[in-house]
Amino acid sequence: MKDDIIVTKDLCKTYVLGKITVPALKPTSISIKRGDYISIVGPSGSGKSTFMNLLGCLDTPTSGNLIIEGTDVSKLNENQLAKIRREKIGFIFQKYNLIPTLNAIDNVALSMSFVGINLKTRLKRAEELLGLVDLSKRISHKPSELSGGEQQRVAIARALSNKPSIILADEPTGNVDTKSGDKIMNILEDINSQGETIIIVTHDLDIAKRANRNLYIHDGEVVEAAY
Amino acid sequence: MTLLGICIGIMAIIALMGIGEGMQQAITGELSSLSDTIVLSTGDISANAFGGGGFEHANNNEYLTERDIADIQRINGIKDVSTVLFSPGIITFNGESNSVSLVGIDELNMEKIFGIGVLGLESGDFIEEGKQNTCVIGYNVAHEYFDVDIELGNRVNINGKNFAVVGIYKKQGSGMSTETDDNIHITPRDFEKITGLSESSSAIIRIYDVTYADVIADEIETVVNENHGDDDFANAITMTSLIESIQQIISIAQVVLLSIASIALVVASIGIMNTMLTSVMERTREIGIMKAIGATNKDVLFIFIMEGILISIIGGFVGIALGIIGSRGLSTVLTRSFGGELTPVISTSSILLGIAVAVIVGMLSSLYPARKAAKMSPIEAVRYE
Ligand SMILES: Nc1ncnc2c1ncn2[C@@H]1O[C@H](COP(=O)(O)OP(=O)(O)OP(=O)(O)O)[C@@H](O)[C@H]1O
Ligand SMILES: [Mg+2]
Numbered sequence: 172m173k174d175d176i177i178v179t180k181d182l183c184k185t186y187v188l189g190k191i192t193v194p195a196l197k198p199t200s201i202s203i204k205r206g207d208y209i210s211i212v213g214p215s216g217s218g219k220s221t222f223m224n225l226l227g228c229l230d231t232p233t234s235g236n237l238i239i240e241g242t243d244v245s246k247l248n249e250n251q252l253a254k255i256r257r258e259k260i261g262f263i264f265q266k267y268n269l270i271p272t273l274n275a276i277d278n279v280a281l282s283m284s285f286v287g288i289n290l291k292t293r294l295k296r297a298e299e300l301l302g303l304v305d306l307s308k309r310i311s312h313k314p315s316e317l318s319g320g321e322q323q324r325v326a327i328a329r330a331l332s333n334k335p336s337i338i339l340a341d342e343p344t345g346n347v348d349t350k351s352g353d354k355i356m357n358i359l360e361d362i363n364s365q366g367e368t369i370i371i372v373t374h375d376l377d378i379a380k381r382a383n384r385n386l387y388i389h390d391g392e393v394v395e396a397a398y
Numbered sequence: 399m400t401l402l403g404i405c406i407g408i409m410a411i412i413a414l415m416g417i418g419e420g421m422q423q424a425i426t427g428e429l430s431s432l433s434d435t436i437v438l439s440t441g442d443i444s445a446n447a448f449g450g451g452g453f454e455h456a457n458n459n460e461y462l463t464e465r466d467i468a469d470i471q472r473i474n475g476i477k478d479v480s481t482v483l484f485s486p487g488i489i490t491f492n493g494e495s496n497s498v499s500l501v502g503i504d505e506l507n508m509e510k511i512f513g514i515g516v517l518g519l520e521s522g523d524f525i526e527e528g529k530q531n532t533c534v535i536g537y538n539v540a541h542e543y544f545d546v547d548i549e550l551g552n553r554v555n556i557n558g559k560n561f562a563v564v565g566i567y568k569k570q571g572s573g574m575s576t577e578t579d580d581n582i583h584i585t586p587r588d589f590e591k592i593t594g595l596s597e598s599s600s601a602i603i604r605i606y607d608v609t610y611a612d613v614i615a616d617e618i619e620t621v622v623n624e625n626h627g628d629d630d631f632a633n634a635i636t637m638t639s640l641i642e643s644i645q646q647i648i649s650i651a652q653v654v655l656l657s658i659a660s661i662a663l664v665v666a667s668i669g670i671m672n673t674m675l676t677s678v679m680e681r682t683r684e685i686g687i688m689k690a691i692g693a694t695n696k697d698v699l700f701i702f703i704m705e706g707i708l709i710s711i712i713g714g715f716v717g718i719a720l721g722i723i724g725s726r727g728l729s730t731v732l733t734r735s736f737g738g739e740l741t742p743v744i745s746t747s748s749i750l751l752g753i754a755v756a757v758i759v760g761m762l763s764s765l766y767p768a769r770k771a772a773k774m775s776p777i778e779a780v781r782y783e
Contacts, residue, residue, distance in 0.1 A: 257692020282691040
């Protein structure tokens with residue numbers, strides 16, 4: 172039996188805007204197994220990004236617990252969260268979020284610098300990762316010199332750089348054409364087949380169906396879905 | 399703009415330190431060869447005798463007596479005592495006239511006071527023993543005073559009497575010692591003939607051990623004052639005390655100038671802070687991304703402080719370069735207007751100080767912006783997709 176890599180207990184996020192409170196994520200209790208490939212679908216504003224940001228330790232829950240690989244991260248301070256992020260989590264955003272002033276290889280190597288890997292090793296590994304996402308010929312291109320699909324593949328290489336145990340992708344194909352989207356999904360599935368846990372948010376049902384577990388969010392409520 | 403402030407600040411520091419150091423070296427270099435000298439003078443003259451027109455006592459009737467000299471010689475630790483005659487005079491050459499300082503001194507005293515090495519001769523020789531109506535003139539007298547340079551063997555008219563020029567001194571620079579460049583040296587006998595003065599109001603005393611200079615100076619004053627029954631009759635000034643007071647003046651000047659530099663640096667650091675704050679705002683997203691992929695607050699803090707230091711180090715290096723050039727320029731200007739030689743001394747320590755100051759300014763002024771950056775939340779950046 173595979174172990175639970177992520178467990179949430181009544182995980183909940185509420186935004187307070189003056190007098191109105193927005194329950195962006197209602198109390199959610201689920202567990203995710205190591206090596207899972209999970210898709211999350213839901214209408215706009217339903218709380219998908221909120222959920223992902225909580226899982227990725229970018230945001231802190233209003234209440235409830237989040238346990239990642241046995242550590243209850245809901246009680247950690249900013250510094251400890253940063254360490255969890257760089258050691259256990261690889262985040263892929265809809266808008267790539269590469270550093271515009273750095274070229275592809277430096278973007279990939281940057282996150283490795285925070286864990287204290289030396290420059291030579293960093294660059295070597297960054298080059299390997301860019302090879303993995305089929306961008307060996309683009310390593311010294313700046314983000315502005317790359318297509319959307321290429322930028323997203325750089326972002327995937329970056330997410331993989333610190334050998335995380337979880338890859339979180341918030342609409343990774345949202346800004347690229349179908350062909351590029353397909354390529355991105357193939358890479359992610361390759362990674363998953365090597366044992367990596369992957370959670371992906373998407374609007375595209377065809378993509379969602381490729382996952383082996385499907386979740387649906389509606390008005391901040393997470394439910395299992397079957398396609 | 400920001401770089402400019404840093405540049406100016408560091409440049410000021412380097413230039414000021416360079417020139418200050420250069421001045422000190424020039425002055426102490428010149429004076430230290432005279433540091434075993436005590437100058438005794440009568441009347442209420444003070445250290446400014448070294449400034450202005452040399453030792454002039456036109457309306458002073460207080461002279462040192464033979465007895466004074468003999469008494470001084472008896473004091474322990476005295477090497478020798480030489481009296482020197484000073485008077486303003488008029489020199490006429492080639493139909494032009496100029497006022498100069500006349501110094502009546504014989505070869506023996508000349509040796510004793512200056513030593514042969516100190517005042518070099520550009521050409522000719524010092525006045526031969528017993529030779530009358532000959533003079534040795536200062537560099538400026540020879541080369542600056544008249545349209546036509548005075549040459550060896552030329553005849554000049556001093557206070558109505560003709561003299562042959564037998565020697566010309568090398569340029570001495572605007573040192574603090576007697577202003578030989580503008581002086582004419584003649585024998586005491588000739589001095590008496592043309593000025594009517596045979597008694598001296600000053601004496602130059604050399605001692606064996608510089609460390610006792612102040613004690614001996616006090617003793618000389620006491621002895622001479624007793625002889626004349628007047629507590630304020632004589633003044634003995636040691637060269638060491640003079641050097642000290644000059645050095646004090648220089649260091650005060652340096653402090654003042656350094657504070658100007660610090661003001662420039664404060665302005666610069668405000669500039670850096672401003673630039674950095676703007677850059678932090680503009681890079682909110684970038685900072686968020688870095689934090690999202692695992693940068694801790696400390697990492698972000700470090701990145702921004704390094705950036706601040708980098709900015710100011712770049713400014714610092716340009717400042718150092720400009721400072722070196724500037725201090726050369728400034729000392730040329732100073733040399734032109736005041737004479738003398740002033741070579742700025744750019745020491746490694748002042749360059750290191752310049753760099754250190756740049757680093758510190760960069761660090762301090764980027765601290766606040768960097769903290770602001772470090773406090774940013776990672777979702778700020780990724781939320782607005
Ligand atoms: N910082 C915030 N302050 C207040 N409300 C917020 C904040 N962030 C998100 N929300 C609200 O929380 C709800 C969920 O937002 P979320 O971004 O998670 O939606 P989403 O499912 O990712 O939508 P989309 O598909 O458009 O990306 C929305 O109603 C949104 O308005
Ligand atoms: Mg979203």
